[in-house]
Amino acid sequence: xxxxxxxxxxxxxxxxxxxxxxxxxxxxxxxxxxxxxxxxxxxxxxxxxxxx
Numbered sequence: 001x002x003x004x005x006x007x008x009x010x011x012x013x014x015x016x017x018x019x020x021x022x023x024x025x026x027x028x029x030x031x032x033x034x035x036x037x038x039x040x041x042x043x044x045x046x047x048x049x050x051x052x
Contacts, residue, residue, distance in 0.1 A: 019037075
């Protein structure tokens with residue numbers, strides 16, 4: 001598995017609550033859901049993350 005880098009994220013409680021519900025609906029952890037959303041946004045912006 002690829003190396004993961006820890007990253008502290010401060011987020012509005014309402015945003016976190018919405019993310020937790022979305023993650024549960026998709027059977028993902030909140031961390032996995034955040035990564036999914038970020039990767040999707042990067043792809044849509046044409047800035048896909050390069051894999052080493």
